[in-house]
Amino acid sequence: MSERERQDTLLELLNTTPLDGSGRPTDLLAEPQAAKVWQRAHGGTGTAAERRHLVQARDALQAVVRGTAPVTALSPLLDGVTSHPKVSPEGIAWEMDVPRGRELAVRALVTWSSVQETMPGRLRPCANPECRRFLLDRSKPNKARWCSMAVCGNRMKVRRHYERSHDAGAV
Ligand SMILES: [Zn+2]
Numbered sequence: 001m002s003e004r005e006r007q008d009t010l011l012e013l014l015n016t017t018p019l020d021g022s023g024r025p026t027d028l029l030a031e032p033q034a035a036k037v038w039q040r041a042h043g044g045t046g047t048a049a050e051r052r053h054l055v056q057a058r059d060a061l062q063a064v065v066r067g068t069a070p071v072t073a074l075s076p077l078l079d080g081v082t083s084h085p086k087v088s089p090e091g092i093a094w095e096m097d098v099p100r101g102r103e104l105a106v107r108a109l110v111t112w113s114s115v116q117e118t119m120p121g122r123l124r125p126c127a128n129p130e131c132r133r134f135l136l137d138r139s140k141p142n143k144a145r146w147c148s149m150a151v152c153g154n155r156m157k158v159r160r161h162y163e164r165s166h167d168a169g170a171v
Contacts, residue, residue: 001043001119006111007136013058013108013121014065015147019100021132029055039104048168053077057105061112064085064132066125074109128152 001009010135016028023144029035029051051121057077063069081102083094098106109114115123115136122137126147146152 002115003111006107007115008063010108010111010115011134011136012042013054014062014123016058017062018133019131021115025132029058042104043107044104045101047101050104053102053105061108062134063125064112074112077105077109087169126152128156 001111018026018028020026029038032048033052035051039046039050039054044054060066060069060073060077064071064073080099081096083096086093086095095107096110119136119138122142124135126133126135126136127145128147131147131152133152135144135147137144146156
């Protein structure tokens, strides 16, 4: 799995709690059967334990990215994870030892960490207050504000236009 694919998976995980059409929070991992499909599609085995760890990691990461929890909230999720050196002609590589069932969750945490390091500030919540999704801005200007220009971007533009014309009419 490439780093890009890991980043996409992290973003998809963070975006498993969107609001539905009527503004109600949903959770794509709440229903075991649907969650199993999601887990398997993202390299997991689909077990109940794996889902539990994944949901914990997601909830903690969402809070950290939204700034409502300190990064130390992630520490307990890495308990028992160790790494060992692997020597090869290319040199020494550190390989992680992750307790069974926690691979997907730990991978999400590690990917978040490398995004922090290589793309600081680019993973953020959508600027639409009525949206619970996140975005990873890979563009050069790094000015994207919406999870999707087509959905949230247009919605916010329409609202601003309405507010402007409404204000103008009131004068
Ligand atoms: Zn959005």
